[in-house]
Amino acid sequence: MSDVAAEAPEDLRSTGPAIMHWLWRDPSADPLLASCLATVRDDDCVVLQAEAALASVAAEQWLPGRRGRWLVLRPDLHSLGLQEEDVASDIECISMDELVSLSVRYATQQSWA
Amino acid sequence: MSDVAAEAPEDLRSTGPAIMHWLWRDPSADPLLASCLATVRDDDCVVLQAEAALASVAAEQWLPGRRGRWLVLRPDLHSLGLQEEDVASDIECISMDELVSLSVRYATQQSWA
Amino acid sequence: MTGLAAKPVGLAFCRGPHDGADARERLDLALALAAADWPLSLFFLGPGVQLLRRPAVTDELRDFPAALGTLVMFGVEQIFAEASALERYELAVDDLRISAKAISSAELRSAMDELSCLT
């Protein structure tokens, strides 16, 4: 069985629908982070919710080799004492209204918590 | 400031009393595991309590370069579906009575949870 | 949009057996869905694979095997365990309490594609 890190990206060229992944835990205490990273496809979307928003700061460290569209919510950033400037450049800062309108575009939502 | 992994063992040759460290969390979700490992001295003792008992099985993976005396409680092993044979050879399986008599020998107890 | 009932529901077990009541309460959810003949797939991910460990002795704290056995009795067959997690916790597929298929991340993703929701 293949290891998470050894997974080749082309294995994920599935024909299924795109998924919106929701991450919820502080990246340093999240045993599911690697599992999530390994299942994300280029047309997927990943939302760093609540404590997971911390992963948007030292993103190279927490989220190496990420694919897909990555999002973080502004209210979460502010409650964690972070500013938009702290966030990695390829991660978008959005509002809750934007998240709602984005989420209906994905047939399946998956919570990693 | 030195990194946890780069810490030289000789830095820990303190003259203070030995400490009993208590680890409590599943090793895959424990952000404090590295912090604890880096402060353990040769004359210390580390108890893998509750979910932390899982670290006694794939110990090379979870607890690399460990120093000191390592313990795990038999009731925890059993409740996690593990047997004494599963435990790494340098980790001792003990009873709660043995833990009590050991713990009074250490002036300070530190919970990592 | 189509109704949820058109495709199977996926339930993901991501926490260990004694890490709070999470595993116990998600099993209740699985039992309710299975009893209502709802098509169901179960995923054991990360620390959740520990739920599948066959116990050496009966656990005095909480009895999981009964609930897992009932799910199999109800005809739930789509049971998957994350291969990398099995490895990390030193679990062999033959040692599991119920029969589960070890899947890679790519296979996990393909299985997710078949679901109406995964929760």
Add this chain to the structure above:
Amino acid sequence: MTGLAAKPVGLAFCRGPHDGADARERLDLALALAAADWPLSLFFLGPGVQLLRRPAVTDELRDFPAALGTLVMFGVEQIFAEASALERYELAVDDLRISAKAISSAELRSAMDELSCLT
């Protein structure tokens, strides 16, 4: 055995600001000890260093700075933050909400040696 009061008590903050009520309730403990003039050392370890982050805007969820400021007012001076954790969460010592000393693992261990208990 000597009484606990002979040496300072160490309190370790190991969880983030919004990971349950842990941080809030440990601050209450620190305030009670400080108010009783109990010698006290505070340690911010792992995700706990996030409690020291100076907020960009006031947090509508819960107000930590007030309690931390009170501790400083009560004369608590022994405040330590794990250097490797500060680095991991990209925090600079100058950016912290209250003045804390960044310490290596070896220094953390030496500081622990001075305590009657660390909890």
Add this chain to the structure above:
Amino acid sequence: MVCHSPDQLLRARAAVSFARAALKAGHQLETIFFYQAAAAIGLATAQISSDDYDPRRAWQELATEHELRLLICVGSAQRRGVVEESLASGFAITGLGQWLAAMASADRVLRFP
């Protein structure tokens, strides 16, 4: 389906404000189902510090404005001491059957862990 404990404030606010934003965007939302630790959100006897975000009040306000049903799973409630006498106004205790019925009529179900 809301599953987080009432003291996980980031998660609690995420759930409430997602629901509010979805309603604002014209989505139909009928039932909020409280499962696991979230059952304690409906506990009237729990005192919340006046400075803190209050998930119980936030849900009550949203429910009143939009005629939402706030249903707590009976199993989760019993485990956490939430009984009819200690139930906050606006909340009701119900069985998993109600959740199944809501699932059957919904286009999607979102979990807030």
Add this chain to the structure above:
Amino acid sequence: MVCHSPDQLLRARAAVSFARAALKAGHQLETIFFYQAAAAIGLATAQISSDDYDPRRAWQELATEHELRLLICVGSAQRRGVVEESLASGFAITGLGQWLAAMASADRVLRFP
């Protein structure tokens, strides 16, 4: 000082059986202080499945046998809806002052997170 939630069964059993073993070994143990999530262990209205380990009953039995005081911190209790009316027998609600007094007279304090 017991801090874990009543549904963390491994931790709950560890605390009870450590206390039992310490008493058996002749150590003096007078006060068990319930703080944070452990306040809910003293909730009489919480129903525990008859098959599961029951921390509330385990503490009650130990307290009766050895005249222990089971003290719940008032702040933790209020947050979790533990009030005099819902308090399990054998438990009492108290302030942090009692904890300070116990600290002052004890040789050591152990925390079970």
